[in-house]
Amino acid sequence: MEIFKIIGVGLLTCVISIIIKQIKPEFNIIILLCGGIIILFMVLDQLRTVFDYFLTIFSKTNIDYSLFVSVLKVLGVGYLTEFANSICVDSGSASIGEKILIAGKIIIFCLALPIVTNLIDLIIEMLP
Numbered sequence: 001m002e003i004f005k006i007i008g009v010g011l012l013t014c015v016i017s018i019i020i021k022q023i024k025p026e027f028n029i030i031i032l033l034c035g036g037i038i039i040l041f042m043v044l045d046q047l048r049t050v051f052d053y054f055l056t057i058f059s060k061t062n063i064d065y066s067l068f069v070s071v072l073k074v075l076g077v078g079y080l081t082e083f084a085n086s087i088c089v090d091s092g093s094a095s096i097g098e099k100i101l102i103a104g105k106i107i108i109f110c111l112a113l114p115i116v117t118n119l120i121d122l123i124i125e126m127l128p
Contacts, residue, residue, distance in 0.1 A: 002042065002043075002046070005042060006039055006042055006043070009035060009038050009039055009042065010035065010039060012035070013031065013032065013034075013035025013036075013038075013039075014035075016031050016035075017031045017032055017035070017090075028090075028091070029087070029090070029091045032087060032090050032091070033087055036083060036086070036087065040083070051072070054068055054071065054072070055068065063118070064118065066114065067114065067115055067118055070111055070112070070114050070115050071115065073111050074108050074111050074112055074115075077104050077107050077108050077111065078104065078108060080104070081100050081101055081103070081104025081105075082101070082104075084097070084100045085097035085098070085100050085101050088100065
């Protein structure tokens with residue numbers, strides 16, 4: 001199972017991080033970033049499956065393709081900001097991580113506006 005590989009990489013990254021932090025603390029952030037990127041690449045195949053499901057849903061419902069792109073952007077911004085926040089927290093810069101999260105939420109709100117607008121239009125069309 002893929003999750004055991006991911007857990008293994010995560011635990012190995014943590015152990016290496018603890019060791020490196022004692023020897024060369026300035027390299028700790030690089031270790032954490034590399035471990036996170038390796039895990040991200042490991043789940044890219046599952047993300048492809050999710051994208052295929054979204055494409056199927058959007059093709060069956062005849063919803064505008066631009067909404068699909070908006071949903072993907074919202075998901076991408078959400079995951080990337082959470083990833084960046086975790087790296088900031090791990091490196092001892094939790095306040096910067098919080099600001100990244102706030103910026104991500106604002107960007108997600110802006111990206112979600114077309115989705116909400118389309119949903120409202122759809123509801124209005126259904127009303128008699």
